[in-house]
Each structure stands twice: as C-alpha cells, then as structure tokens.
Amino acid sequence: QSVLTQPPSVSGAPGQRVTISCTGSSSNIGTVFDVSWYQHLPGTAPKLLIYDNDNRPSGVPDRFSASKSGTSASLAITGLQAEDEAYYYCQSYDNSLSGYVIFGGGTKLTVL
C-alpha cells in the first residue's frame, strides 16, 4: 500500500480533460517537499512530466499541468490524445522514519 494515494484508473475521450489526484499527509505533501509526476509506458523508461509541483521540463506539452494544495496534488491533462494512454505516478518525500522517497500507486489513464 503506497503512502501516496492515487485512483487506480481514469478515462476520457480524445479532446477531453482529465485529472489525477495524489493524496498524501502532513509528513510528505503537506510539508515543504515538492511533488513530481511521471508518465510510464510498460517496458519503457518513466518520463518526468512535472517537477517542483507545477513545472514542466522542456519538451513536455503545456497540455500537462499540475498543482499542489495542502496534503494533496493533482495532474491535469487537457486535449486528451491517444498517445497519452499510460500509467501516471506522483512522487514526493516523506520525513517520517529517517526520511524516504515515496511514489503513488499509479493511475492507468485510458483514452476511450
């Protein structure tokens, strides 16, 4: 069971907007630690989509955006395309125990 909670699946039609939530706690997202998001196609390297809560690396389309509020974060994808079908993971840091990097359980996005 992951420390960060994501819905197992979301879906949307081409052109639509979908959001993926990432719920944490006061020992991770609810503190100073940033949230990042990754896109992952099985068999390939995960790709960084968002870092430091709401920043896109160069080359990531502006259809992808994210935000953080309180103990949660969310990723939004607008203008959904077939190529967006993948798994999406949030990631942060937890300062319990001796501190460790944490990932969400992942969300499968299906483009209908």
Next chain:
Amino acid sequence: QVQLQESGPGLVKPSETLSLTCVVSGYPISIGYYWGWIRQTPGKGLEWIGSIFQSGNVYYNPSLRSRVAISIDTSMNQFSLKVTSVTAADTAVYYCARQFGYVKHFDSWGQGALVTVSS
C-alpha cells in the same frame, strides 16, 4: 544528453545476492546530482530503493535498508546496487535514474532491467 543503462543477471536464485550496475553516459556522475535505484514489482507501482551522491553519501528506503547496498565509481562513471538474501518478492524491473537532490525528482531514467528470483 545523459543516458543510463542498467546491466546485470536477469535470474537470481533465492537467498543469493542481486547485483546490478548502471552505466551513465553523456554526463559525469562526479558533478552534482544524486543517482538512484527504483524498482517496479509485477502488477505494482514504483518503489524507491535508495540514492547515492558522488561523495558516497547514500540514502536507503527504510524497508530495504538491511539488505541493500549502493556504491558509486566515479572513475567508471557508474553506480551499483546489491540486494542480499533475495526472495521471489524481489522479482522486479529495476531502474536507475538521475535525481536532482535526494528529496527531489528523477529527471532521467534507464530503460530498466528485469530481474527474476527463482531456483
């Protein structure tokens, strides 16, 4: 452009030691950044194993700390992972990645190496 490539045996027997190496090209690992290992077990999500800095300063996932060792060889521009006393639960795709800071994001990843633990 930095590239990372994992290598190592794809099959390990139970109770033995899993060893993987990540060769980095296009960027000297002695300059900034942390270098990490992450795994994905079958049907599950991503799990951070640990990260190391050029100085050898290393951070581990508390759940794996007793069985894991990460080392770095700046002369060979590579870093390595050892997991001891493996069981079937350690069967996973193992990724190496470059990390912006030990509490931060991973900006470049290897393709992953499947390691199966089986007799």
